Amino acid sequence: MSRRTELLAAVLVAATISAGWVFVNADKPLSIDDPFFVYWARAISPLPDDRPARYVNWIRFEEPLVAETTHYMPGWSILLAAARHAVGERERVLHWLQWPFATMFLSAVFLIARTVGAPPWASMFLCASSGAFLLPTASLMADMPAMGLGILGLALWIATPSLAGRIAGGLLLALAGWMKQSVLVLYPLLLLDPAGGFVRRPRDWIIALISFVLAGRYPDVPPHDPERSSVVGHVLWILQSTWNPLLIRAKISYLLAASGALLLTPAAYAFALAVRRRTEMPRERLRYLMLCILCIPVLSALGFWKARHLGGMRLASTPGTLNDLWFYGAIALFLAWSLAALWPSRSATVRWLVAWFLLDAVGSVIGTWLPGVRHLIPALPPLVMFFLVDLERSCGERRARAVVAVAITANLWLGLSLARHDYAFAAWCRDAAVRGAARASAARVPLLTTGSWGLRYYTERAGGRILDRPTETLPAGALFLVPTLTDRRELPAALRRRSRLVETLVSPPSRFRAWLLPVLTVPPVRAMSAFHGGNVWFPYAFSRAPSETIRLLLIRPR
Secondary structure, eight states, X not given: OOHHHHHHHHHHHHHHHHHHHHHHHTTOOOOTTHHHHHHHHHHHSOOTTOOOOSEEOSSSSSEEHHHHXXXXXXXXXXXXXXXXXXXXXXXXXXXXXXXXXXHHXXXXXXXXXXXXXXXXXXXXXXXXXXXXXXXXXTSSSSHHHHHHHHXXXXXXXXXXXXXXXXXXXXXXXXXXXXHOGGGGGGGGGGGBXXXXXXXXXXXXXXXXXXHHHXXXXXXXXXXXXXXTSSHHHHHHHHHHHHOOHHHHHHHHHHHHHHIIIIISOHHHHHHHHHHSOGGXXXXXXXXXXXXXXXXXXXXXXXXXXXXXXXTTOOEEOOOOXXXXXXXXXXXXXXXXXXXHHHTTOOOHHHHHHHHHHHHHHHHHHHSOSSOOGGGGGGGHHHHHHHHHHHHHHHXXXXXXXXXXXXXXXXXHHHHHHHHHHHHHHHHHHHHHHHHHHHHHHHHTOXXXXXXXXXXXXHHHHTTOEEOOOTTOOOTTOEEEEEESSXXXXXXXXXXXXXXXXXXXXXXXXXOOOTTSOOXXXXXXXXXXXXXXXXXXXXXXXXXXXXXXXXXXXXXXXX
């Protein structure tokens, strides 16, 4: 198969995988941060019947929308605004906007792997089976649009070093910067040659600089904050707001946990170490392995694995469960493998992949305001390629194929379970809003909620609204939807004294079959899971506990 034919086949396979996954999730209700981008799209270009949001509830009451939009680039919301004018605000249609970007991402992984000498098909399938690909593609957040454009821009930059290829790669990276600032970690790679050293042509440095400038020169869109609406403003705000030793420690913990447990799965490491040829496993490698495993309980005892809970600002220790030990083992194996493979390597390609991973690792710690797997999506391709390059070198081609098959199976097993619960949680929040609206209608009182994004969005669709201010008195009474686990706001004391509990809605436990894992995505306070980050330390939690409980409170008239 010629290079061009193989690349075309890869694009078609990537498009098919992405289309199938988007089709399965097209009617998924909006959840987590999805509605934020829809609210921003309404502010950018409202439809005649829109009620643009002025305030949002996230950690506190009365947070202006402009205070949240300063955290993000506006490109994805601009695209959503254009789509809403064409087709309206229908979840099924809006979800399909993720399809071209997911296709770009997987196609770019194939092209980069082929360029640097990693197995291209295995690289693409490992990335496609990871929860770090599955969940962003099933959401309405900006992560996959940014990474689809950004990784494809990087792929064109290194695979086609002609002037046209460099310009195309730079323009795609600039567009990616309009989607999300996490793309900025990829820019130093434009100056590093995968074959070794720095790029030598002055024109390439000039194109990279112009691309970086264009990434931060997006148009002013409402709501607009002139002081922060730029790349420099975003970066400075993030650095100032997140430089907290306890928060940095939480991010480092999450970085290591997600790298070892989510992106490649612990099963792959354990199996790969078992099938290595004994003649090619030096004693030093076993020493690294034992050293890292012994370091885990020491670090835990010293408090390294404690992290500040971002809601209640409390310190919560990691419970010592079998699940946690499994992920600790994954972290240890990840570190052992990395050290053992990198130490004797003289390959420029390996050094380039490691530089890519380290850039995103540093960016996820000091360039974000919460720990979360979505900040590690740029690190997925280099980790996968690094894994595969070392695997073939250590195990041989035949055994490497068996390890890759196990890794893909394990990734799908975990990733699909995670995505399934994410879908179920979103649907339950929507149904809770509908149920609350029926209760409020029967009681002939307005419907309100203290909740945020997903719950708020469907409460408003049902005719209700959020409690904007903690000083509201509501003299005519109201019915409130008050989440107790995933939200942190409580009713004002004056309203609480007039409240009566009508019903408690508890999200159902996992209904997965025995061979599928009951994986939580949005955990109770202090729980150990979540793709989305926040008050979490590990990307998965195996539990049949409810992920949310909502109290229906009837507020008596004054």
